[in-house]
Amino acid sequence: MSNVGIVIVSHSPLVAEGTADMVRQMVGDEVPLAWCGGNGHGGLGTNVEAIMSAIDKAWSEAGVAILVDLGGAETNSEMAVEMIGEPRAQKIIVCNAPIVEGAVMAATEASGGASLREVVATAHELSPS
């Protein structure tokens, strides 16, 4: 699949899974999609290893857009992108957008074959700043 992939990273596995569920129902199976949430020990949180494997799962040569909830999800996602390393890191962008709306809008844009830049721009339009 050459559509941009979407990764959803929340502190809560329920939020991440629920958001992914919304994306699937509203956008269908046209985009590679993966989610992760929780600290891996049953609590709220995010962890770099899980984010790296979600990126692997949603990987597309067109790139991957990551949607995050709170600060730690962003910091951990940026670390995961750095640890994945070049050349793939160049094709992964952590979006500054609300997680649910951003994921749905980014996936909708991606499902039409848009570029990573276009997908991320669509998500960023939702950002309050």
Next chain:
Amino acid sequence: MAALNLAGLIAAAADMIAAHAEELTALDQAIGDGDHGLNMKRGFEAVRAEAEAFSAKPLPEALKAIGTKLVMTVGGASGPLFGTLFLAIGKEISPHPDRASLTAAFGKAIEAVAARGKSQVGQKTMLDVLQPVHDALARGKTAAEIADIADAAAKATVPMKALRGRASFLGDRSIGHMDAGARSTALLVRTVGQAIGESA
């Protein structure tokens, strides 16, 4: 500096974090998400479990491996922040560092942590301990003096208003509590200072 006993230092750091895990968690419960002590303990126990393998490597590679292990095991935002600190020192330091090499590497590592957390000094974070420690290193202070400076710097985060991290959501209510990351940083500075002091 004489050869550093890295395995011993790792054990001392893990002991120090374990001994203060409850205190760190209590600090984090006041203004954060309440898992800092547990997270740090898990990370440093994971490093302790591989202490022999880490200490067999040249110092730069050992520090990078420790940083990566912390990133993967601490969890929360502390994982990337403390991990980046070690990774960046490892990238910059010479295999047999003198004080100048350590100070320069430490300075670069502070920049890396600030970039990772999109933060700066004065925002009630670990940077508020790291920067005074760097300045003390540069001014030639002893390990014991530096440890005291780190403690004082952690205490100085009490009246600050948090502008980064979970505590920033509390706004003015973050004032009056010590930052948990600043405290754990001061604990680690004391441990490292003792280890380096013994080998100096």
